[in-house]
Each structure stands twice: as structure tokens, then as C-alpha cells.
Amino acid sequence: MTRFPVRKVAVLGAGVMGAQIAAHLVNVKVPVVLFDLPAKEGPKNAIVTKAVDGLKKLKPSPLGVPEDAALIQQANYEEHLDLLKDCDLVIEAIAERMDWKLDLYKKIAPSLAPHAIVASNTSGLSITKLSEVLPEEIKPRFCGIHFFNPPRYMYLVELIATPTTQPEVIDQLEAFVTSAVGKGVVRAKDTPNFVANRVGIAGMLATMKEAETFGLSYDVVDDLTGKKLGRASSGTFRTADVVGLDTMAHVIKTLQDNLADDPFFPSYATPAVVTKLIGAGALGQKSGAGFYKKVGKDIQRFDAATGDYVPAGKKADEIVARMLKKAPAERLKLLRESTNPQAQFLWAILRDGFHYAAVHLADIAESAREVDFAMRWGFGTSQGPFELWQQAGWKQVAEWVKADIDAGKALSEAPLPAWVFDGRDGVHTAEGSWSASQGKYIPRSKLPVYARQFFPESLVGDGSVEPLKSGTELFKNDEVRVWTLDNEVVIASITAKLHLISPLVTEGLLKAVEIAEKSYKGVVIWSPDDVFSAGANLEALMPVFMKSGGKGILPEVKKLQDAFLRLRYATVPVVSAMRGIALGGGCEISVHSAKRVAAMETYVGLVEVGVGLIPGGGGLTYIARRAAEMAAAGNANADIFAFLKDGFTNAAMAKVGTSAIESRKLGYILDSDTIVANKDELLYVAITEAKAMYDAGYRAPHKKLFPVAGRNAKATVMGQLANMRDGGFISQHDFHISTLIADVVTGGDVDAGSLVSEEYLMALERKHFCALLDNPKTQERIMGMLQTGKPVRN
Incomplete structure (x- = not known):
């Protein structure tokens, strides 16, 4: 794939x-310069400086x-326009005022690089109207780019061409936004709100109108239109407050x-309650009040009838909640035929x-594909409207x-389009998705960047094939599938x-290594969802524990440790392809791999203290070994304890990286590892890395002894x-657990x-782990976590 070279973005x-777009560009290692007006007093960059400080x-x-x-x-338009000449992409993100935007374009036009893409x-x-003020030589390189808020976390970016935008410009920008920035791109037509x-705001307005029609309170509506309906957990009115x-x-x-x-024009009226709240300065979350406000620890909701805030927290009727758990066809039938106002409301907003x-x-x-993906990626729905319609019949x-x-x-009285009734069973087929404007099915984009998304x-x-039904299966048990896509790298x-x-799971991972060592170039540990691993399955060990106590668990912990060492010393590279959570044992799998390839949103940490335990799969051994390696790399006589303190603290406080970048700062991802911007490229990059390591002559690290900090450090x-x-x-129990962690990482x-050897430290881990299992305080923490999902502090 030939990349569109972006040296710097303005x-x-x-x-x-604007500030948050700049922040995310920094996250994905794209150099960025952030502009704003010169300040009237003090340093000229004061406006930008305040915005950048606010990001933290x-x-x-x-x-x-x-x-x-x-x-x-940091830059301002008065002093630094010459910086634009080094920028390959310029993103304008000022206030939504057409006149302001047009004035700015006139100001920057003479300073732009002759090849730079300019995007609003x-x-x-209207992107077309915005383009009209630009010099003729810039118009072919101008388009719309719509990030959703917050830009780091929202996957959707809409790209909008004008009649004069060169097709290759949009193609280049789509490739860059997809692969380098890590987003899902939807191409939109240049129509209001794209x-x-x-679709989303029209849906929110419809929901507000139907809620009024059926007499439902805001908290009930949010419960109905949140996770129960397969939408963002914030529902409708809370989402409005956040926006x-x-x-x-x-x-x-x-x-x-x-x-x-528009035949739906009457439904675009601003709801009276929205006008009322704005008039009162209640703009939502940013002003401290909107449809909801927090009073102490309590959440209250606005009561439109009285104009006061009243206690919130009402939920959907149980009978309606049960309807929403049914398969789509039955679900919609039940909602439509029910006399329950909540059910009638739900059918109305879906209709x-x-x-x-x-x-x-x-x-x-x-096509319908763009609508469904836009709603998934921009509004957090599990399905777009066409998908649900098609699935329900x-x-x-x-x-x-x-x-x-x-x-x-x-x-609206507008009839459904004729194509709806042409005998079809839906709009998404293996051939493509239905284009109402072209009257045919449109296949997915064939841009080279999408070859990176298996x-x-x-x-x-x-017609997409499920990942876990793809490729050639090499081994399978109830909890692991071992397979290959290319007959070169094994996927576990x-x-x-x-x-x-x-x-x-350990059986499956060991089988993957065994198979790979015979005739493959490496192993990639990857799964097609947002969890790498949440850790050890404590429930699976419960029968053994109930029969024999902590000592009965000892052999199982030894097997786990041996399995992770097998990953570390495999003769082919083992690559952990991580996204989502990698906690406890999941973290330990990754740190024993030859390399980690992590999506930006990967959250890594050793969290065992939350259930009253210490890491038992070699996590503490890893911390001690890494401290020794870092000390040796800096100075042969360096104090190991200086390199150990952060690792100890991270484990003792169960710190979790809130991004792959922070997980790297904590030491669970290394500078030599790869962070991937787009989650859908994770498997491609991990396989590529495994092959490259093998082809470069990969050898497993030597097993060797390393120094520890010792009893004085403890x-x-x-x-x-x-x-x-x-x-x-x-x-006191936290103190006890932390002293055991200190005992392992300092070497006892x-x-x-x-x-010492890794095996020596792992023996200490096992001993303390199993002893803690017999401790009543730890047992309280484990049962509390299993029953409530929340840590117990005792």
C-alpha cells in the first residue's frame, strides 16, 4: 500500500x-501544530496554551x-502562518459560523503547501459553499472531515467531497484517517448534518416527541433507549446532556x-423543554444541569410540568425489558401489539x-451501509436501522x-420508497449494500488500506465470514481455537x-506453540472482540480449592507459570495482539510474549490485589527481571531498587494503563512493541510482525540468572x-498483600x-498466592467480586 505522506498536520x-483532534493526532504519533487567534493580552499563544493545558x-x-x-x-494566525507550508493536511475546526470559516480560508490560502489537503x-x-471562497488551485484539495466527539474514543469520521474535490484526494485522506488515525470512515453526501x-438527531427528536406522546419520564426513556435497546448506555436525554x-x-x-x-420538517421543531432549559442556562453536563443534575451524590431529573428537579432512577417495566431480550422478529411484534405505553413508545421510535x-x-x-455504520460508530448503537429491519424480517x-x-x-405522511416493496429481503447482501440513488447494490471499498483489515x-x-469460522483449523477445545489464515503463522x-x-486455555496456547514450532513462523494470540483477557478463571479452580484448599491449587498455578515460560522460550516468536482489557493473567500472557502489538485502546495491568491476591502467573517475576535488565542497560553498578519501585507500586496499587501509551509507561508494553491506531488492523500487523521476526532469524532469549534488590530493599x-x-x-490486609508482593519482586x-532464576521467583509467587487463598480476608474479596463484580475493601 502506498501511503499518503503526512509529515505534519495543522x-x-x-x-x-480542535484541541482534542490535535491530542489524538499526537496519540497516533502524527506531528501537529495547533492554531488559534492571537491573544489580546499577554503571550500571543495564550489561547492555544490554555486549550492545551485543559487537555490534561x-x-x-x-x-x-x-x-x-x-x-x-502552539501557534497563532498573526505570527506563524509560515508553519503551514510544512503541513500536508490542514484541518479547520473553528466555530460553526460560515462567515468566520470563509474569512479564515482567505487568510491561510497564500501560506498553504501546493499539495496540502484542506478539510473542514x-x-x-455545506462543504460546497465553504469551498466557493477558496482559490481555484485549492478547491480540488478541499473536502469536509467530521470527527465525532470525543475524537479519541469515537470511531466515526465522515468525509464529504464537493463537486470539485479530486477523487484521489478523498481516497488519500480516507487511507490516512483509517490506518494512521485509526478511524472508521463513512463517505457522506453534502447534505445538512451529513x-x-x-439520522441520529432526527431520531433523538422523534424520541423526545414520542416520550411526550406516551407520557414517559426522562429516566424511564433513558433506561428503555440505552443498553436494553442495544444503544449507548446513556440513552437519549443523558446523551443530550453530554453533547x-x-x-x-x-x-x-x-x-x-x-x-x-423535507417531508419530516415539522418533526425538526426544537422541543419546548430544550428551549426552556437553554434559556435557564442549563446546557447539560458542562453547565452542571440539563435534563439531569447531580445534587450531592444523588441524580435528579428535570420535571417539565413543574419546572423543578425531582429524584431520578425510574426503570423500564420488567415485562418490556423481557420483550427486548427476544429475537428481533418476535421483539418487534411484541412491542407493536402490546398495550403497555412503554412498549408502544419503543415500537413508535423504531418505526x-x-x-x-x-x-x-x-x-x-x-448506500445503506454508510447509514448503518454511521449510527454504530457515531451514536453507539449495536445495529443500524437497516440492519435491525432486515434481521427482524x-x-x-x-x-x-x-x-x-x-x-x-x-x-410524516411520506410513503416508503417503492424499492422497499420490490420483493427484497433486505438491503445488505453478499453482493453489496443497496444504493437508493443508483438503484443497485454497492460493494465495499476496494482501497488498498482495507487489505490491512482481515x-x-x-x-x-x-455475507461476511465470521473470524472464528475462517482459515484452517489446527486444533480446538471448548475455550481456544488454533488456526491459520496463511499457512505461515498460527493464530490462537x-x-x-x-x-x-x-x-x-493454557492447553490451547501450549498446543498453538507446539504446532507452530513444527512448521510455522510464529504464533499470534488474537481474538475478534474488545477483550484480550480479563485474567484467571477463579471459578474454574473453586472445586479444587473447596476440596484441598490453597495447597490443592499449587500444582495448577505451577502449570500456568510453566505455560507462560513456554511462551517466552518458544523457538518461534509469540506475539500478543491486544485490544481492550488485558488484566491479571491477560497481562501475564502478554509480558511473556516475544512482542506485543496493541490497539490504542488497550488497558493493561496486574489487578490481583483487588481480589486479595498477588499476581501468580509470573507477573511479579517479570517486574523483577525487567528492573534488573533496565539497571544493567543504564549502568552495570546501578541500584536495581531505583528501577523496581514503579513496577512494585503498579502491582501493589493495581494500576491499569488507560491507553496503550500509558500501559507502555507502566512497563507492560515496551518501546520495541507496536501500537496500532486502527483496531481492525491489529491481526494484520501482528502477523506481519511475527513473520518479520522469524525471517530476521528470531531466537528465543537465553535463560539466565539476574540480580535482585534483596532484603534491604524489601x-x-x-x-x-x-x-x-x-x-x-x-x-492491614492491603499491607499484608503488599509485603508479599515486595518479597517476590526484591527476591526474598x-x-x-x-x-536468581525466573523459576525461583515464580516459586515465591506460588507460595504466597496459595497462602492468600486460605486467608479469610482474601476469600471475602474473591466472593465479593464474583457476586457483585466490585472490589471489596477489607
Whole structure:
């Protein structure tokens, strides 16, 4: 694949979106310069400086680690326009004012590099109108780019071409945004609010209207339209609070100002309650109040009838919650036929969604694929409207929607398009997805960048092969599938719930190594979901523990440790391809691999203290060994304890990296490892890395002894722990667990500099791990976690 070379990106506008786009570019190692107006007083870059400082305080963090804010180059339009000549991509992200944007384009045009792509991050303004002010030589390189907020976490980016945008410019930008920035790209037509906000905001307005019609409170609606419906957990009104009611009103106004001929135009009216809240300064989460507000520890909701806030927390009726657990066809039938107002409400908003998407498909998107992906990636729905419609039975649902339109129950009298009734069973097929504007099925993009995605996200009915049914199967048990895609690298996929590590999992991993060593170039541990591994399966060990106590578990822990050492010393490289959580034993699998390839959103840590245990699969041994290696690399006479302190603290406090970048800072991912921006490229990169290591002559590391910090270092740690205990910062049991961690990582009762083996330290791990299992305080923590999923502090 030939890459579009991006040496540096300029982001124009240091507001909420501009600063966070710059932050994410830093996350993915793209150099960026952030511009804003010169400050009227003090340093000229004061506006940008304040925005960059603000990035370090935001939650969830837009940065992989806060200190990377320093990597954002600061600039202002008065002094630094010459910096634009070194930028291959310029993203304008100032306020949604057409006149302001046009003035800025005139100002920057003379300074742009002759090849630079210029893109406006607008949520709904006409890209074509924006382009009209540009010099003729820039118009072919101008387009729209719409990041969703927050840019680090939201997968969707919409790209919008104008009639004068060169096709190769959009292709280059799509490749860059997909692979380098790590996003899912949807190409949108240049219509108001594009795809996701057009369908999504119309859906939110419909939900608000139907909630009023059926007399439902905001908290009940949010419970109904959250996870129960396969949508974002924040539901509808809480989502509006997070977005900001003023921002939502602005997006609604774009619909009102530009869609007077839309058959759904009456439904674009700003809800009276939104106008009322904005007038009172209640803009949502950013102002401390909106549809909801927090009072002390309590959440209250706005009562439109009284104008006051009242206690929130009402839930959906249980009978309706049970309906939502049914298969799609039965679910929709039950909702439609029920007399329960909550069920009727749900059918109404689903019907409104199907109706709206079908009527507008030809105008807003190339095909139904773009609509469904836009709703998944931009609004957090598990399925887009067309997917659900197709899965529930296209023809039957179409008849139900038509009947409601004819009966005057729908939001608009507009009939469903003729293509809905042409005998089809849906809009997604193996041939492609339906394009209403072109009257045919459109296949997926064939851009070279997508060759890096072996298993891109699929849609219901599109004929995609499931990853765990692909390739050639080499071995399988109930919790691991060992297979290959290319007959060169073995893939081990853990299929157990949360990919918890049990004897069956270790069996599968060992089998993968055995097979690979005979005739393959390496092993990649990868699974097609957002969990690498949540750790050891404690429940699986419960029968043995109940029969024989901690000593009965000892052989099982030894087997686990031996398995991880087998991964470390395999004669072919073992690569952990990580995304999502890699906790406890999942972290230990990865640190015993020859290499880690991690998606940006990978959260790694040793968290066993949360259940009253210490890491037992070699995690503490790894910390001690790494400290010795780092000390030796810096200075043969260096104090090992200086390199050990952070590792001890991370394990004792169960610190988890909140990104792959922070996980690297904690020492669980190394500088030599690879962080991948796009989660769907993870398997491709991991296989490529395994092959490259093998082809470069990979040899497993030598088994060797290494020095430890010794008893004096342990005494120092214990003194600090005692102060924390006596000060009430940790409990007596926390103190006990932490002293056992210190015992392992410092090497136990030995002199500083004593040489030990991994097996020696793992024996200490086993001993302390199994002793803790017999401790009543630890048993309380384990049972609490198994029963509630929350840590017990005792």
C-alpha cells in the first residue's frame, strides 16, 4: 500500500474539537501544530496554551498520557502562518459560523503547501459553499472531515467531497484517517448534518416527541433507549446532556434552516423543554444541569410540568425489558401489539427510525451501509436501522410501517420508497449494500488500506465470514481455537467468556506453540472482540480449592507459570495482539510474549490485589527481571531498587494503563512493541510482525540468572507501607498483600545483587498466592467480586 505522506498536520481552532483532534493526532504519533487567534493580552499563544493545558484535565482523557500535551506545537494566525507550508493536511475546526470559516480560508490560502489537503471539521455546514471562497488551485484539495466527539474514543469520521474535490484526494485522506488515525470512515453526501447527525438527531427528536406522546419520564426513556435497546448506555436525554443542549440546538437549527421541503420538517421543531432549559442556562453536563443534575451524590431529573428537579432512577417495566431480550422478529411484534405505553413508545421510535432512514437514504448516503455504520460508530448503537429491519424480517416490518403511515401514526405522511416493496429481503447482501440513488447494490471499498483489515466490521446479511469460522483449523477445545489464515503463522483465539484463563486455555496456547514450532513462523494470540483477557478463571479452580484448599491449587498455578515460560522460550516468536482489557493473567500472557502489538485502546495491568491476591502467573517475576535488565542497560553498578519501585507500586496499587501509551509507561508494553491506531488492523500487523521476526532469524532469549534488590530493599518498602497503614491509607490486609508482593519482586530473604532464576521467583509467587487463598480476608474479596463484580475493601 502506498501511503499518503503526512509529515505534519495543522489544526485551525483550539476549541473543544480542535484541541482534542490535535491530542489524538499526537496519540497516533502524527506531528501537529495547533492554531488559534492571537491573544489580546499577554503571550500571543495564550489561547492555544490554555486549550492545551485543559487537555490534561479532561475526563475521559483525550491524551494517551497527559505529558504528551507538550508535543502539540502552539501557534497563532498573526505570527506563524509560515508553519503551514510544512503541513500536508490542514484541518479547520473553528466555530460553526460560515462567515468566520470563509474569512479564515482567505487568510491561510497564500501560506498553504501546493499539495496540502484542506478539510473542514464541520458537523453540518455545506462543504460546497465553504469551498466557493477558496482559490481555484485549492478547491480540488478541499473536502469536509467530521470527527465525532470525543475524537479519541469515537470511531466515526465522515468525509464529504464537493463537486470539485479530486477523487484521489478523498481516497488519500480516507487511507490516512483509517490506518494512521485509526478511524472508521463513512463517505457522506453534502447534505445538512451529513449522515450520522442527520439520522441520529432526527431520531433523538422523534424520541423526545414520542416520550411526550406516551407520557414517559426522562429516566424511564433513558433506561428503555440505552443498553436494553442495544444503544449507548446513556440513552437519549443523558446523551443530550453530554453533547450539550446548545450544541444539539445548533444541529437542529441546521435542519430547520436547510430542509424546509423535507417531508419530516415539522418533526425538526426544537422541543419546548430544550428551549426552556437553554434559556435557564442549563446546557447539560458542562453547565452542571440539563435534563439531569447531580445534587450531592444523588441524580435528579428535570420535571417539565413543574419546572423543578425531582429524584431520578425510574426503570423500564420488567415485562418490556423481557420483550427486548427476544429475537428481533418476535421483539418487534411484541412491542407493536402490546398495550403497555412503554412498549408502544419503543415500537413508535423504531418505526420512525425505519421510516426516516428509508425515505432519506437516496439523499444522504451512497448506500445503506454508510447509514448503518454511521449510527454504530457515531451514536453507539449495536445495529443500524437497516440492519435491525432486515434481521427482524424486511417484508413484514415494511408492511407494519406502511400501515402506521396510512393510519396517520407516523411522524410524516411520506410513503416508503417503492424499492422497499420490490420483493427484497433486505438491503445488505453478499453482493453489496443497496444504493437508493443508483438503484443497485454497492460493494465495499476496494482501497488498498482495507487489505490491512482481515475481518472488518460486518453487517447483518452482507455475507461476511465470521473470524472464528475462517482459515484452517489446527486444533480446538471448548475455550481456544488454533488456526491459520496463511499457512505461515498460527493464530490462537481464546473463546472463553471474557477470555478468562483456565486449564483449557493454557492447553490451547501450549498446543498453538507446539504446532507452530513444527512448521510455522510464529504464533499470534488474537481474538475478534474488545477483550484480550480479563485474567484467571477463579471459578474454574473453586472445586479444587473447596476440596484441598490453597495447597490443592499449587500444582495448577505451577502449570500456568510453566505455560507462560513456554511462551517466552518458544523457538518461534509469540506475539500478543491486544485490544481492550488485558488484566491479571491477560497481562501475564502478554509480558511473556516475544512482542506485543496493541490497539490504542488497550488497558493493561496486574489487578490481583483487588481480589486479595498477588499476581501468580509470573507477573511479579517479570517486574523483577525487567528492573534488573533496565539497571544493567543504564549502568552495570546501578541500584536495581531505583528501577523496581514503579513496577512494585503498579502491582501493589493495581494500576491499569488507560491507553496503550500509558500501559507502555507502566512497563507492560515496551518501546520495541507496536501500537496500532486502527483496531481492525491489529491481526494484520501482528502477523506481519511475527513473520518479520522469524525471517530476521528470531531466537528465543537465553535463560539466565539476574540480580535482585534483596532484603534491604524489601525492608525499605515495608517501612513505607507501614506508614501508609498507620496513616489509614491502606488496610492491614492491603499491607499484608503488599509485603508479599515486595518479597517476590526484591527476591526474598537474599542479599542485594543476588542472582536468581525466573523459576525461583515464580516459586515465591506460588507460595504466597496459595497462602492468600486460605486467608479469610482474601476469600471475602474473591466472593465479593464474583457476586457483585466490585472490589471489596477489607
